[in-house]
Amino acid sequence: MDIIFRVYRELYSMYGPQGWWPLLGHGGYHKEDYTLPKSQDEVFEVCLGAILTQNTSFTSVVQSLENLEALGALSVEGVKKLPVEVLKNAIKPSGYFNQKARYILAFVAFFETLTKVPTREELLRVLGIGEETADSILLYGYKQNEFVVDSYTKRIFFRLGLIEERAKYADVKHLVQQSFQCVEDTNKLWIEYQEFHALLVEHAKRYYSKRPYARGCPLVKL
């Protein structure tokens, strides 16, 4: 069997379903409930979180989202009503608040124009949305079959000898997606991609956060 798919199966057996993307209104994670996000506001919350978590831990993002919720700004209309300084102050816990405020306002303007699921290309044209953020929005907000590659993914794959150290985003993404061609139901491939990405993050937090990386990592034996 494909080595990357074996890594997925191994991680799933180790940690089980992860229940990403966390949503405030559902107590955070929601294991094995793949119906979420349901409302447009919940989709919007995923998008906000995807922007706020750039190079930032999600625990900090939760603080920002809670601040926004308290301001009634966990929606497009809510964010638009906020003075920019109030918005910046609310998202301060997530860092880079000047940039991220601009990104959020740019995204709000884009989100308002949507009449369907956005394409990846459309998302990438929005200020502040790069490849990972675009794929996070598509995978977790819109249930599209787009695997998310992050720094943890690259770090683990590199340590396991599966990619080059400076492998490009698109190359890693395609490598994973090719490895998942064995999945029968391609209509629900996004569920596997959601779990795999979340599992990689969980695993990286345990074994790949402190140097030397991979110390005690049980995947090395694969």
Add this chain to the structure above:
DNA sequence: TTCCAGGCAATAC
């Protein structure tokens, strides 16, 4: 105190 966190845009070569 230092290091790191679920990146991105602008700029420099």
Add this chain to the structure above:
DNA sequence: GTATTGCATGGA
């Protein structure tokens, strides 16, 4: 095209 730099707070 690839490499570097600024962005900023909070927790370990």
